[in-house]
Amino acid sequence: DGGITQSPKYLFRKEGQNVTLSCEQNLNHDAMYWYRQDPGQGLRLIYYSQIVNDFQKGDIAEGYSVSREKKESFPLTVTSAQKNPTAFYLCASSHTAGNYGYTFGSGTRLTVV
Amino acid sequence: AQKVTQAQTEISVVEKEDVTLDCVYETRDTTYYLFWYKQPPSGELVFLIRRNSFDEQNEISGRYSWNFQKSTSSFNFTITASQVVDSAVYFCALITRGSNYQLIWGAGTKLIIKP
Numbered sequence: 001d002g003g004i005t006q007s008p009k010y011l012f013r014k015e016g017q018n019v020t021l022s023c024e025q026n027l028n029h030d031a032m033y034w035y036r037q038d039p040g041q042g043l044r045l046i047y048y049s050q051i052v053n054d055f056q057k058g059d060i061a062e063g064y065s066v067s068r069e070k071k072e073s074f075p076l077t078v079t080s081a082q083k084n085p086t087a088f089y090l091c092a093s094s095h096t097a098g099n100y101g102y103t104f105g106s107g108t109r110l111t112v113v
Numbered sequence: 114a115q116k117v118t119q120a121q122t123e124i125s126v127v128e129k130e131d132v133t134l135d136c137v138y139e140t141r142d143t144t145y146y147l148f149w150y151k152q153p154p155s156g157e158l159v160f161l162i163r164r165n166s167f168d169e170q171n172e173i174s175g176r177y178s179w180n181f182q183k184s185t186s187s188f189n190f191t192i193t194a195s196q197v198v199d200s201a202v203y204f205c206a207l208i209t210r211g212s213n214y215q216l217i218w219g220a221g222t223k224l225i226i227k228p
Contacts, residue, residue, distance in 0.1 A: 104158040
């Protein structure tokens with residue numbers, strides 16, 4: 001079955017540590033996205049990539065980094081520079097123009113302890 | 114500028130009641146696409162519907178229906194005979210050339226269906 005896989009589902013991190021969230025898709029989509037969602041809030045775009053080896057900052061990129069070495073993969077690193085990393089992170093993918101909508105993964109819940 | 118407004122932060126109804134979630138959008142583009150997504154407590158966003166700006170026909174899918182009116186820039190979502198499983202957060206979203214084909218999200222409406 002085609003879809004997006006995010007792992008892990010739950011992640012705990014100590015303050016000051018970097019952590020990488022995985023996102024893999026087998027939908028042959030060109031574009032991929034990372035969103036952050038805080039409790040009771042909407043979605044905020046962190047980074048997006050419309051083609052391999054290229055990506056752009058979203059609205060809240062500070063403290064995060066990404067790579068897009070393969071079409072299928074778009075990992076997100078939450079660095080120690082991110083002041084409030086505890087949140088729910090959603091990965092999505094779409095065809096380049098996005099006008100058919102996005103397909104979402106099941107999310108990763110990150111908690112800093 | 115592109116914008117999506119979901120003025121209803123939270124709605125609570127008793128099971129079997131009908132409920133309408135409002136969505137108002139802003140864009141100067143003539144070609145655009147509107148979406149509704151459902152986010153159940155598990156967190157994953159589930160695609161419900163896509164509508165392009167040239168198709169104003171209303172759509173019905175089981176207990177779900179959507180009313181698209183360009184004259185009022187609205188794309189409202191109605192659930193008929195609501196069920197507890199409909200409890201979720203519902204997001205309306207817009208995509209246009211002017212948004213660089215990035216989804217512009219509404220803030221979401223939390224729907225609570227009481228048994």
